[in-house]
Amino acid sequence: MEKDKKVTALYCRLSKDDGSNSESLSIRTQKAMLMEYATRNGFGNCQYYVDDGYSGTNSDRPAFQELLDDIRDGKVATVITKDQSRLGRNHIETGTYMEIFFPEHGVRYIAINDGYDSNEQSQMDIAPFRNIINEMYAKDTSRKIKSALRTRKKSGKYISSNAPFGYQKDPADHNHLV
Incomplete structure (x- = not known):
């Protein structure tokens, strides 16, 4: 070609x-x-x-x-x-x-x-270091998201994006079901 x-x-x-x-x-x-x-x-x-x-x-x-x-x-x-x-x-x-x-x-x-x-x-020269930093950033972000979700679960917050059948998310607090 x-x-x-x-x-x-x-x-x-x-x-x-x-x-x-x-x-x-x-x-x-x-x-x-x-x-x-x-x-x-x-x-x-x-x-x-x-x-x-x-x-x-x-x-x-x-x-x-x-x-x-x-x-x-x-x-x-x-x-x-x-x-x-x-x-x-x-x-x-x-x-x-x-x-x-x-x-x-x-x-x-x-x-x-x-x-x-x-x-x-x-x-x-710098490209390999950027790649390592990019990987570390992805791992760090994942760790932070998991930690935040764990904290929300422990405090009794509902964390799913959709409410289960028969429930709806509280308009005043999307982490609470009604």
């Missing part, structure tokens, strides 16, 4: 869906940011790959797997994300994609907000 016909992959990911049936606001914002960057920097033939509601702690995400397949098939020239954490939050997996998989397939990787471009060797 000719280089100018190859795709510029604009990858978006959001770990928690906002509950709407349509695309989340964060995904729309990521799409706009990525397209603006691609246009401003002369990247053409852009294609979105979007995982809305998928954790970055593993790579088992439908659009990400499609992206990897397209890379293996030689269809992708460049992958652009908002930042490295959108690519993934598992530092070993993310580092493997950035340092081994993408280069082996001749794919350039850009993380806009992190100022990372695989064509710039000076950027390579």
Whole structure:
């Protein structure tokens, strides 16, 4: 496949869906940011790959797997994300994609907000540390959410998003059933 016909992959990911049936606001914002960057920097033939509601702690995400397949098939020239954490939050997996998989397939990787471009060797030094921090952030957030839920349960608060059949959430206190 000719280089100018190859795709510029604009990858978006959001770990928690906002509950709407349509695309989340964060995904729309990521799409706009990525397209603006691609246009401003002369990247053409852009294609979105979007995982809305998928954790970055593993790579088992439908659009990400499609992206990897397209890379293996030689269809992708460049992958652009908002930042490295959108690519993934598992530092070993993310580092493997950035340092081994993408280069082996001749794919350039850009993380806009992190100022990372695989064509710039000076950027390579800090990238592994960012990946470790991104993973630590995901683990810390998970721990905090579990702790908050445990505290709410112990104090007798109802924590489910929906009331069971025959009950409704108290309009004055959504953690109480009536």
